[in-house]
Amino acid sequence: MKSVIGVIGLGNMGGAIVRGLSGRDDVTLVGYDHNESRMRELAEGCGLEPAASAVEAVERADYVLVAVKPQHVKPLLKETAPALAQGGKCVLSIAAGIMTDKLRKYAGTSVPVVRIMPNTPAMVGAGVFAVCLEDENLTDGQKAFITDALGSLGQVHVLGERQFDAFTALAGSGPAYVFYFMEAVIEAGVTMGLTRTQATDMTKALFSGSCKLAEESDRHISVLREMVCSPAGTTIAATNHMDASAVRASIVEAVRKAYERSIELGK
Ligand SMILES: NC(=O)C1=CN([C@@H]2O[C@H](COP(=O)(O)OP(=O)(O)OC[C@H]3O[C@@H](n4cnc5c(N)ncnc54)[C@H](OP(=O)(O)O)[C@@H]3O)[C@@H](O)[C@H]2O)C=CC1
Ligand SMILES: O=C(O)[C@@H]1CCC=N1
Structure with missing residues (x-):
C-alpha cells in the first residue's frame, strides 16, 4: 500500500x-x-x-x-x-x-x-x-x-x-562551509592565472576525489593530510600559513556560531 x-x-x-x-x-x-x-x-x-x-x-x-x-x-x-x-x-x-x-x-x-x-x-x-x-x-x-x-x-x-543543534551546525549547514572553501580555492586558481572554468572543474574533482579517498581509506584524516605534506615542500608551506592564520580555530568557532544560532531559533 x-x-x-x-x-x-x-x-x-x-x-x-x-x-x-x-x-x-x-x-x-x-x-x-x-x-x-x-x-x-x-x-x-x-x-x-x-x-x-x-x-x-x-x-x-x-x-x-x-x-x-x-x-x-x-x-x-x-x-x-x-x-x-x-x-x-x-x-x-x-x-x-x-x-x-x-x-x-x-x-x-x-x-x-x-x-x-x-x-x-x-x-x-x-x-x-x-x-x-x-x-x-x-x-x-x-x-x-x-x-x-x-x-x-x-x-x-x-x-x-x-x-x-550540533547536527544542524555540522551537517545541516555544512554544505555551505564546503562550498565556501571551494569558492576560495577557485579564486586562488584564478588569481594564479587559471581560467575560471579550469579552476572550477579542477576544484570539483579535487573535492570529490579527496572525499572518496577519505571514505575508502582506513587511514585517519590527519594521516591523509600528512601524506600530502612533503618535508620542506609546497603543501606544508600552505598549511603552516593556515595555522598561523588560525583557520582551524576559526572554522571551529564558525560551526559553534551555527550551533548557538540553532539553540536561539528554538527559544
Ligand atoms: N536550505 C537548507 O539547506 C536547509 C533548510 N532546512 C530547513 O528547511 C526549511 C526550509 O528551508 P528552505 O527550503 O531553505 O526555504 P525556502 O524559502 O527555499 O522554501 C520554503 C518555501 O515554503 C514556502 N512557504 C512559506 N510559508 C508557506 C505556507 N504557509 N504554505 C506553503 N508554502 C509556504 C515559501 O514560499 P515564500 O517564499 O513565498 O514564503 C518557500 O517557497 C527551514 O525551516 C530550514 O530551517 C534544514 C536543513 C537544510
Ligand atoms: O541556515 C539555516 O538556518 C538552515 C538550517 C540548516 C541549513 N540551513
Whole structure:
C-alpha cells in the first residue's frame, strides 16, 4: 500500500526531498507552496500532485512534511491543526531549531511529531539526515517507513533531540562551509592565472576525489593530510600559513556560531 507524503513548502529543501523521493513506488507525493511555479515544476518533473491549500495537503497525507522557514512553522501548524487531528497522521518537521514540544503544541497533542534535519546533497541522493523518533505516539510502522524513506536520500542518523543543534551546525549547514572553501580555492586558481572554468572543474574533482579517498581509506584524516605534506615542500608551506592564520580555530568557532544560532531559533 502506498503512503501519501504531503510536503508543505517546496523551496530548496522541500523541493530536494520531493525530487529524491519521486522514484519510490511506495510513495505518493502531494505538495503545496505559496509559489505556484514551484508546484508546477515539481508536478511536471517529479509527478508531485499539487494541492490547492496547506489544509488540503494535510487532509490527503499520511505524513506531513513541514518544509517552510522556522518563522512560518507556527502559523502553518495552527492553520492545519484541525486537519492534523483527523487520526493516523504524522508531522515531520525539518525546520531548524524548533523543538518537538513546540511542534506538538502547535499541531495539537494527538499527532505524533518527528524532527528531521536534512542537508541539500539530498538533491543527489547523498544527503545526511538526523531523525528524532522519541515521540511515544509513533508506531513501529511509522518509524520504519520514515527511516527507510530518508535512507533513499542519503545517510540516516537516529539521534536524541538534544544532539540536534550540533547536527544542524555540522551537517545541516555544512554544505555551505564546503562550498565556501571551494569558492576560495577557485579564486586562488584564478588569481594564479587559471581560467575560471579550469579552476572550477579542477576544484570539483579535487573535492570529490579527496572525499572518496577519505571514505575508502582506513587511514585517519590527519594521516591523509600528512601524506600530502612533503618535508620542506609546497603543501606544508600552505598549511603552516593556515595555522598561523588560525583557520582551524576559526572554522571551529564558525560551526559553534551555527550551533548557538540553532539553540536561539528554538527559544
Ligand atoms: N536550505 C537548507 O539547506 C536547509 C533548510 N532546512 C530547513 O528547511 C526549511 C526550509 O528551508 P528552505 O527550503 O531553505 O526555504 P525556502 O524559502 O527555499 O522554501 C520554503 C518555501 O515554503 C514556502 N512557504 C512559506 N510559508 C508557506 C505556507 N504557509 N504554505 C506553503 N508554502 C509556504 C515559501 O514560499 P515564500 O517564499 O513565498 O514564503 C518557500 O517557497 C527551514 O525551516 C530550514 O530551517 C534544514 C536543513 C537544510
Ligand atoms: O541556515 C539555516 O538556518 C538552515 C538550517 C540548516 C541549513 N540551513
